[in-house]
Amino acid sequence: MSVDRPTRIGLRVVALGYLAVLLLVPVGLVFYRTFEKGLGFVWDSITTPAAIHALFLTLEVAAITVPLNAAFGVLAALALVRGRFPGRRLLDALIDLPFAISPVVVGLALLLVFGRTGWLGPALADAGIQVIFSVPGIVLATVFVSMPFVVREVAPVLKEIGEEQEQAAATLGAGAWQTFWRVTLPAVRWGLAYGVVLSTARAIGEFGAVSVVSGKIAGETETLTLLVEKRFQNFDLAGAYAASALLALIALGTLLAMSVIGARKSEA
Amino acid sequence: MSSIALNLRTRPSGRPGALGLGISTLWLSLIVLLPLAAVVVRSTEGGFDTFWNAVSSRQAVAALRFTLEVSLLSTLINAVCGTLIAWVLVRDRFRGKRLVNALIDLPFALPTIVAGLTLLALYGPRSPVGINVAFTQFAVLLALLFVTLPFVIRSVQPVLLELDRDMEEAAASLGARPGVIFARVIMPALLPAILSGAALAFARGVGEFGSVVLISGNVPFDTQVASVFVYKQIESDNPGGAAAVSVVLLGLSLLVLVAIRTAGAWGSRHER
Secondary structure, three states, X not given: OOOOHHHHHHHHHHHHHHHHHHHHHHHHHHHHHHHOOOHHHHHHHHXXXXXXHXXXXXXXXXXXXXXXXXXXXXHHHHHHHHOOOOOHHHHHHHHOXXXXXXXXXXXXXXXXXXXXXXXXXXXXXXXXXXXXXXXXXXXXHHHHHHOHHHHHHHHHHHHHHOOHHHHHHHHOOOOHHHHHHHHHHHHOHHHHHHHHHHHHHHHHHOOHHHHHHOOOOOOOOOOHHHHHHHHHHOOOHHHHHHHHHHHHHHHHHHHHHHHHHHHHHHHO | OHHHHHHHHHOOOHHHHHHHHHHHHHHXXXXXXXXXXXXXXXXXXXXXXXXXXXXXXXXXXXXXXXXXXXXXXXXXXXXXXXXXXXXXHHHOOOOOHHHHHHHOXXXXXXXXXXXXXXXXHHHOOXXXXXXXXXXXXXXXXXXXXXXXXXXXXXXXXXXHHHOOHHHHHHHHHOXXXXXXXXXXXXXXXXXXXXXXXXXXXXXXXXXXXXXXXXXXXXXXXXXXXXXXXHHHHHXXXXXXXXXXXXXXXXXHHHHHHHHXXXXXXXXXXXXX
């Protein structure tokens, strides 16, 4: 459709205007408000013991969650794309559940299983394992909400590359594992990388599910996003902005990684 | 013979496939399905009456209703604006387009609590432009518009890129005006993508929590959304009530997922 120039420019202005009002100006303002008081203030604000603990806890949770999601994602994608078994479509549909469920419901669900009076909580407590109000609970919540990312990135790539190379490897005498490591995995690497980036961003930024199961104990189970909320509620607006800016920088890094890996992915 | 050959052909990587199936089913059951089952069981523990009383309490009904309304409205707005933005990103040429394109995903990458704080900075009490909508229903709408922005754009963009322009040119050469071409040629091709993006956005809106919790002010019967209602019930040690409303939300999520799948199956059948 070749629209005339005024229409095209009009549409462009509306589209960019919507993005500016909703997205760019607010995010820009948060950075402005953060650095309004000077770099020194921001630095002090994100290097308090509570903030450093929150940062390391957040990174620790991501470091546990993301490899788990990556392994699950590749296995599940293989099963979905290459497998022929009854219930495959059901499994395929169920994998999307975490994307459609409210994070608060996720938190509640974990509470009801692993909490003090939950299904498995008492037994785990007897074994000396505390899940809720402790790091394992945060990890479980994060694994839950970020589970589909890798599957949904790897599965279409697997489908597209087909099975010919794998068959060739098998014909030449490669075992199943050898085929997987030498042929399948390298072929899906950019899809996997993209899924890992999305999964990492979600793991670092998760708030709702974590805020239910963590108990928000300062210096113990407080992640960066929970710290933002606490500072805001304690009227420490500048502190909340500083922690937010740190998270926003991570988000911008994510976008950068997405566009670099995305380009590689579409080349391959 | 032929069935054996077929079998060999379709499963060269039989072992990782079978292993993957077992492990991934187990993992999904343990982390996702078992906890969700616990929510359903807990909601009906006191019998159906307890469930119904919790769901039909005035505050719960108000929260659910507002959640549905505001999610529908935000979905509608983003379906229109998202399609428009996708069109501009695919068909228009301007400086900085690649940057704009990369920034579309920002709402996916930005933590929801930061999104809420961000909107509050511009449209809250300390607004530099003098617009203060904090703690109003409009603020909730704004938050949902922000977090669901990428869905429709990202689902329409690839379809628009692949769209065969010959049809549009043919329509134009036959004298159709741009408006008619858009309505009769482009729109029908984009509609499945718009609907599936919108459905995802709607599901996200219904469950949204982080971006709404600060900016809504959580006023019962006014700005309280379902997810914040559930959160408050958990905080005030009423897991039964929280579970009941959660089951309603879960039902909605399932409904949307089924709708997307059905629409997808329908769309791909028609392509062939």
